[in-house]
Amino acid sequence: MKRHLKLILLFMKLSLMKEMIYKKTFVWSFITITAWWLVQLTMVNLIYYNVKAIAGWNFGEMLVLLGTFNIVDSLIFAFFVNNMGKIADYIRKGDLDFFLIKPISSQFYVTFKLFSFNELYEVFLGMFLVFFGLGKISYNIPLINWSVFIIMIFSAIAISYALWLITSCFAFISPRISEIHEAFISISQFSKYPVGIYNKFFNRLLVWFFPVLFMAAIPAGVLLGKYSFIYAAFSIILAVMFILISTKIWNFSLKYYQSASS
Amino acid sequence: MQRLMLMDAFEYRASYWFWVFIQTLPIIGIYFLWSAIIPAGGSLKGYNYQAILTYYIGVTIAVRIIQSTPEWDLNWSINEGYFTYYLYRPISPYLEMLSVRIAMKIFNLMLFIPAISLIIYLLGSNIALPSLANLLLFFGFCLISFVIMFTISFTVGLIAFWWENAAAIFYFKNAIVALLSGYTIPFEFFPAKFQNFLNILPFKYVAYFPAKIFQGQLSLGEIGKGALLALLWMLILLTIMRFIYLKGLRRYSAVGG
Numbered sequence: 001m002k003r004h005l006k007l008i009l010l011f012m013k014l015s016l017m018k019e020m021i022y023k024k025t026f027v028w029s030f031i032t033i034t035a036w037w038l039v040q041l042t043m044v045n046l047i048y049y050n051v052k053a054i055a056g057w058n059f060g061e062m063l064v065l066l067g068t069f070n071i072v073d074s075l076i077f078a079f080f081v082n083n084m085g086k087i088a089d090y091i092r093k094g095d096l097d098f099f100l101i102k103p104i105s106s107q108f109y110v111t112f113k114l115f116s117f118n119e120l121y122e123v124f125l126g127m128f129l130v131f132f133g134l135g136k137i138s139y140n141i142p143l144i145n146w147s148v149f150i151i152m153i154f155s156a157i158a159i160s161y162a163l164w165l166i167t168s169c170f171a172f173i174s175p176r177i178s179e180i181h182e183a184f185i186s187i188s189q190f191s192k193y194p195v196g197i198y199n200k201f202f203n204r205l206l207v208w209f210f211p212v213l214f215m216a217a218i219p220a221g222v223l224l225g226k227y228s229f230i231y232a233a234f235s236i237i238l239a240v241m242f243i244l245i246s247t248k249i250w251n252f253s254l255k256y257y258q259s260a261s262s
Numbered sequence: 263m264q265r266l267m268l269m270d271a272f273e274y275r276a277s278y279w280f281w282v283f284i285q286t287l288p289i290i291g292i293y294f295l296w297s298a299i300i301p302a303g304g305s306l307k308g309y310n311y312q313a314i315l316t317y318y319i320g321v322t323i324a325v326r327i328i329q330s331t332p333e334w335d336l337n338w339s340i341n342e343g344y345f346t347y348y349l350y351r352p353i354s355p356y357l358e359m360l361s362v363r364i365a366m367k368i369f370n371l372m373l374f375i376p377a378i379s380l381i382i383y384l385l386g387s388n389i390a391l392p393s394l395a396n397l398l399l400f401f402g403f404c405l406i407s408f409v410i411m412f413t414i415s416f417t418v419g420l421i422a423f424w425w426e427n428a429a430a431i432f433y434f435k436n437a438i439v440a441l442l443s444g445y446t447i448p449f450e451f452f453p454a455k456f457q458n459f460l461n462i463l464p465f466k467y468v469a470y471f472p473a474k475i476f477q478g479q480l481s482l483g484e485i486g487k488g489a490l491l492a493l494l495w496m497l498i499l500l501t502i503m504r505f506i507y508l509k510g511l512r513r514y515s516a517v518g519g
Contacts, residue, residue: 028430035437039446046451047299050306055298180280186287193291197298202290 007104008112015115029118037125040066055196061224062194063133068223069192069216070126072153074119076160082114084164084181088171096257107250111165137224145223148232152219155232155239159214160188162242165250172253191215211238282377285322289381292318293388307450313477316389317448319382320400320476321469325445326374327404328411328468330363333419333432340422345514356507360412367408392478399485400475406492407467413499414439414464420503423510444470464495 019026044066048059057065087110090096099106134141167184174180190198190206195217198206206213214235221227293315300311309317336359339345348355382389392400418435421428440446443465449457460466471488474480480488 022427024425024427028434032430032433032437035434039437039441042441043446046447050451051299054295179284183280183284186284189288189291193295194298197294199294202294 004104004108007108011112012115012117016117019117026118030121033118033122034125037070037122041129055194056226057194057196058137060133060136060138061220061226063129063136064224065133065194065216065220066192067126067129067131067133068153068220070122070129072126072156072160072215072219073188074122074126075157076164077122078116078119079157080111080161080164081119081181082116083111084168084184086110086114087168088180091171091257100254106254107165107247111161141223141225145225148229149219149223152214152222152232152235155235156215156219158239159211159235159242160184162239162246163187163210163212165246166242169249169253172256188212188215191217193217195221211242214238282380285326285377286381289318289322293385307448309448309450312388312390314448315385316391316477317473319378319385319389320392320473321445323378323476324400324404324407324469324472326378327367327371327401328407328472330367330408330412330415331432332359332363332412332416333422333428333435335359336416336419337422337428337432340514341426356416356503359416360409363412364408390477392476396475396478399482400472403467403472403475403485403489403492406489406496407472410464410492410496410499411439411468413496413503417499417503417506420506420510423513439465439468442466443468444473448473464492464499467492467495 044059044062047054048062052058054062090099090110096106096110099109102109164181164184167187168181170183171180187210190202191212191214195203195207195213207218218227218231218235222229222231296314296318297311300306300309300314302311304310306314336345336355339348345355348358351358382391415435418432419428421431425431442460442463444460445468449460449466449470452460460470467488471492475485
């Protein structure tokens with residue numbers, strides 16, 4: 001475990017050095033992230049200018065939801081976006097060979113190799129939105145809700161990672177689709193909206209079978225006291241389950257990998 | 263040349279259904295979100311539930327036709343020095359990239375038609391289909407919009423002459439276009455003063471205006487006026503592009519020798 005943490009830190013250090021080469025890009029990516037954040041905020045603002053609530057969520061609550069999404073989205077992007085994006089490449093070019101002979105699990109290596117620091121900036125934007133939104137509704141969130149919320153953020157990251165890896169494993173079947181990891185990014189957007197807008201079928205699908213709603217919509221609801229704490233227990237169970245499943249699928253998929261050398 | 267690119271695109275048909283899937287997802291999100299915002303029988307800013315979905319379907323189709331990303335090719339070819347090969351050819355890089363894009367577009371649209379038909383079929387009475395005349399006007403207008411958007415993207419791509427790794431600016435441009443074109447939300451939802459501002463800019467012709475034609479809300483006269491203004495913008499943008507291109511070219515040959 002200690003060795004793994006040490007390695008992650010080392011990977012992060014190397015990634016930071018790489019990113020700092022292009023300083024201007026670094027600064028511009030802050031501007032870009034802010035711009036996209038403002039676009040999304042403008043849309044919500046304009047909608048709430050005309051309606052009081054969407055599926056029972058008022059403006060302040062919606063901002064908490066969006067902020068939560070920003071936080072989780074930003075963390076999983078920082079850790080995984082470059083890594084998941086490369087899996088199809090590794091397979092096509094046969095680079096996976098190098099990871100398989102490393103004295104550490106190939107899943108670990110593929111997962112953490114590249115860290116993207118400029119994505120982290122969105123965490124602050126997200127936190128700002130959460131507190132700003134809470135200020136709009138002006139009721140006190142009990143401390144217990146906060147602690148449960150933070151636990152749920154961690155399981156949200158675990159669940160998202162597992163789902164992302166599982167989707168990316170399709171690259172083993174069809175490495176030609178180099179954008180396969182984008183499927184998860186598209187699906188994850190469903191967590192930006194309140195759970196209540198979906199019909200029964202999509203609700204079940206996105207809560208239990210491909211639980212992206214645990215990424216933001218459900219944690220934000222628990223923080224605001226809309227859902228009971230039982231959902232926190234569910235999120236932990238789902239996180240453990242899906243991490244185990246993703247490892248199983250990764251190891252299974254490796255059997256489909258045809259090495260470049262043999 | 264165009265035939266070659268077409269064949270190239272056919273090679274990648276394996277990923278077709280995957281792309282259909284990815285493209286469908288946002289429409290599902292929009293469908294559920296707006297059905298929660300506008301209750302059955304109600305309306306908001308002149309849009310009832312059916313009208314807003316029709317608007318977004320129109321935007322989706324228009325963007326699919328209009329969107330092209332020459333800036334990435336420009337960025338790559340300028341940074342790798344490959345741009346020199348473009349200069350050897352008898353036609354200008356702008357025209358060459360434009361014609362290549364058109365060939366790719368024709369192919370992509372052929373594939374897109376079954377996908378969008380399926381989506382429209384599934385939405386059924388949730389949207390109001392345009393009349394044949396409006397549909398033809400819509401496609402015709404999208405041709406002008408295609409050139410407008412291509413020119414804007416190409417101009418932004420020229421930044422690569424001055425600046426290695428301009429990717430972040432390209433994303434920034436996308437954010438601006440998404441907001442100011444009506445892609446994110448129809449103009450009617452903006453405050454009145456800001457709407458006037460949006461109506462002057464060229465971005466309008468990339469999403470909002472075509473979507474309005476698709477909805478069948480514009481008269482023939484209004485469409486004609488819009489087309490004239492769009493053409494005027496096209497000329498202005500082409501002039502700006504040409505000016506920056508010549509400046510950039512001087513810099514390119516100065517660096518490359």
